[in-house]
Amino acid sequence: MSASDNYTPPKIWTQDKDDGNKWASINRPVSGATHEKAREQGEHGFQLHSLATPNGQKVTIMLEELLAAGVDEAEYDAWLVNIGEGDQFSSGFVDVNPNSKIPAMVDTTTTPETKLFESGSILMYLAEKFDKFIPKDAHAKAECMNWLFWQVGSAPYLGGGFGHFYSYAPYPMEYPINRFTMETKRQLDVLDKHLAKNTFMAGDEYSIADIAIWPWYGNLVLGNLYDAATFLQVDDYTHLLEWAQRVEKRKGVQRGRIVNKTWGEDGQLENRHSAADIDNALANG
Helix, strand or coil: CCCCCCCCCCCCCCCCCCCCCCCCCCCCCCCCCCECCCCCCCCCCEEEEECCCHHHHHHHHHHHHHHHCCCHHHCEEEEECCHHHCHHHEHHHHHHCCCCCCCEEEECCCCCCEEEECHHHHHHHHHHHHCCCCCCCHHHHHHHHHHHHHHHHHHHHHHHHHHHHHHHCCCCCHHHHHHHHHHHHHHHHHHHHHHCCCCECCECCCCHHHHHHHHHHHHHHCCCCCCCHHHHCHHHCHHHHHHHHHHHCCHHHHHHCCECECCCCCCCECCECCHHHHHHHHHHC
């Protein structure tokens, strides 16, 4: 790997296995399992295999929101996937998600079992299965879907773009940091202007659009992501910040965001099998 600004791509790309990237030891240009390991199996209907990244938090927050809303059928087991150790390339995980990305979930209450991957898809599946957190009004439902898919399309610029080059790249690179900072701030402005006119993303009703967006953009403006709040001047986005603080106070968010989390000072819970697991983690956090 060269730190030079004058990099010339070769005619044919080959992998540099020592490129200084934090994840260099597990990144590879092919898919599929690298080792045999069966999936863990608990007693609940939903078996989640994940990590408390923003995409992982989407699903655990949704499940905790459903439980808080009285949907007992949403009980779940959540198993930690250590991506630094390559757990996402185990045969059991790849059987659920051939893309080897968290989160992955199995609904064991159906025949045959329903295998689910992609966080936005999981949110829609749960919302439709339990008829919760999707507005019934046609206009509001369309808004909900608009913003859900906005998040799915926009967050890679925040995470894989800005977050990677600002926090994880082997050395600071001016061009990509500037490029993705500009796009991230544009996205923050989009959200801020929308939330100046709306309590939640789909209007007055909390929905899966909020659940999808908060772990990424809520955490970012609250200073919980990439340690970049000052750099991005997040206090300028007052309406977005108010929304983030409003959502953060919800019981489902407080509980769901710590599941499969093994770092930080606001609560950690490696695996979750009951409400008591979260109760104990929050009490000791």
